Amino acid sequence: MSAVMKSSTAAAPVLSASGLSKRFGAVVAAQDVSIDVAAGERVSLIGGNGAGKTTFVNMVTGYLKPDAGRITLGGQDVTALGPREITRRGVARSFQIPQLCAEMTVLDSVLVAASCGEGALSPWRPARTSARKDAALALLDRFALGGHARRRVSELPGGVRKLLDIAMALTGHPRLLLLDEPTSGVSADEKLPMMDTIMAALAGEPVAVLFVEHDMDVVDRYSDRVIAFWSGKVIADGSPAEALADEQVRRYVTGTAR
Amino acid sequence: MLLTILIDGVTYASWLFIVALGLTLVFGVLKILNIAHGSFYALGAYAAASFVGWGATLQIAPAFSLVAMLLAAVAVAAIMAPLTERGLLRVFYGRDEVLLVLVTYALFLILEDVTKLVWGANPYYVSEPYQLLGNVQVGAQSYVGYDLALVAVAVACGLAVWWGLNRTRSGKIVLAVIHSPEIAASMGVNVSRVYTFAFMLGVFLAALGGALTAPMISVQPGVSVGVIIVSFAVVIIGGLGSIEGAAIGALIVGLARALAVHTFPAVELFSIYVAMAVVLIFRPEGLFQRMQARKI
């Protein structure tokens, strides 16, 4: 079961997106999308291909600028910012196809991730101090990746690469973490153990997690809130039970219309 | 004076265009920026010197020397292209574009010595063909017929390549490969053969440029070095992979050089590379965009 940590309703939501719209030519990727996420929530974003989930993620992480609408993080307007500035404000993401450095070791990858989040990059302080390495190894251990520390990324199996991708996103202690299809490309029998590992690693962190998922089993088990997309619009937003029973969701997403 | 500059510039632009056309073609199809292209130019010049020399020794008619130069270019292409493309470049296909540039740089180094080993270090002069077409009187000035013929050849090459690419079936296949080798392959195109053909054409054009300019220069080691850098400037200014770009680029460089030489000699070399830098800074794809500049 996922650890549920609800913040007090008085605090500003970690993420507040209102009225987001985005078109690519004739394709409506987002239509008046409004979503608030509180600290510590575990939210899954579901929807078919092209429904708007990843567009939403791209807008929140600064990769795309919405045509209309506002995005605020903890009350601060970040609509116009790029990925680097948004990361500095406590947002991190993982990628559907893990974005890694093939020739680096797992340990170095985490060291780089941690360093990038620190601000100014020192041209003389050693990158591989004991303190930094210990911190990196501790993080890797939370994802059961400690044993891979010295291996080069290009040698890693797919599931390990995905976990590393997520671990790197956590180095900055983000308050909002977006996981883009964390279990995609992973075999069916590996999905749940992998999500267990991820959620366990996230358990201690007061971070709100949004994950894009296609597997309804994963959605049901690991999220306390489900937001369904279709055709650029949010068509459902509620508990997994509510959302998955919703008429439109059943018709357009899960394909189990009565 | 203006006419002199114009003719001077256009003449220079002509052989430069022939060479640049080959360079831009090879880049367009194989995505390889070939430093050794200038070496093929040099080989063409040396081969022409040899062929013309043999023609003279065998006492064939002087007019034959023009044919000899053409044959020289063909010979260079026939020998060097398969050797280079199949024997060397193919080993590195799929690798980073800059790495392939370095491979061609290594080839340039090798060919520098190969020409020295084959032809020696002393210069060759093969100026007889230059006189062959006599002089043309335009107003008060007399211009060498050879230069004007060179312009004609350049135009012919440009038109031939353009027509070949855009109006023939094989040309359309080449265009398909330029656009996407993968899609072309999936439609049954023998992409590998297209690469070989494109490269051979590129080498031929470089060698032709060399062969045709041989009568105007002293053919000696180091000829390639200047040609390489100038032809690079041309294709960058015109746009990598673009035929029109090679033409306009060659004209710009040729005319700028002629202008500088006749009016403000201090500026000659400098101007070409300033143009190259300016284009890279403000419009990196060149004047005729064919590829997306690798820029963030």
Add this chain to the structure above:
Amino acid sequence: MRETSVRRTVAAGVATIALLLAVGWMLPRWLQFLATMAFANGVVTLGIVLLMRGGVVSFGQGMVFAVGGYAAALGSNRLGITDALLLVPAGGLIAALVAAPFAPLLARYRGIFFAMLTLALSMVLYGVLVKSSTLGGSDGFNVARPTIAGQAISNAASGFAMYALAVVVTGVLAIACAVYFASVRGLVSLAVRENELRVEYLGGSVRRVMAGNFVAAAFLGGTGGALAALSLGHIEPEFSYWTRSGEFVFAAILAGHHGVIATFVASLLLEIVRSFSNLYFPNTWQLALGVFLLVVIRFLPRGIGSLWLDRRDRDAPAAGAQAEELQSQAPARNGTTLPGGAA
């Protein structure tokens, strides 16, 4: 993995400098000169290695090499500053200052375009130098022997004096580079080389890293140029010609991008090969170099092949079902522009 520490690197460096000075004292004059030039060139090559660690190859390092050389030469001839301990760092500094305005611009370029722009800039300088009669035109001009720390150098002592100068200067810079390569910024540079998008998403400024690298490489190039000019006693526009830049790139490839020491070993090897070949095999040494370069490119993945990833290993980020990246199978793979997202 050994615990890296600045102190240990400095200690190792100082020890190496001392060793080289001791060895150099006993070398014949011609070998001292050869080593001096190898060190001067090695510093310039180090600049290229530094840039390669960020994923770009400069074909115009000759520009800063020439700027440093001319700065030192002019300082000596026109301004009467003869102390090498002033001229050499000045060469580096002035080269860095000349490069600095271009750094933010070049920080946005990659691949062939970075190479071509650096090439163009160095050729612009070459064009200017060749035509400037006040600077000696294409022949350049001679540079008087420098003084060191106020002391004039006698003919007899000049061999070792210049050698010692080169050893100390390059030693200091080599230490600095080793520290930099092991530093936070140095490690992030390596990440930028492989996946700059991810670095941006992690909060690192890729442009700042690349611009910083460019200026640092310029400083190294300028210092090497000043050293070379003072050691040769001569400066000429050829310092900025593209073939000279090519030689530095060649050396950097031999060296690989992991080691500072490898850079100087490669430089020394090249200098030896160059000297002997010019004497005994004038018509085949370039051929040998070319073949050697091909062999290195082909068969030394750690040093060389890892400098450039096969881009087919890189998948399109953030796209998934979206932006279809047509992985081109053209012989040369060019880095594509960042993919946009379509829902």
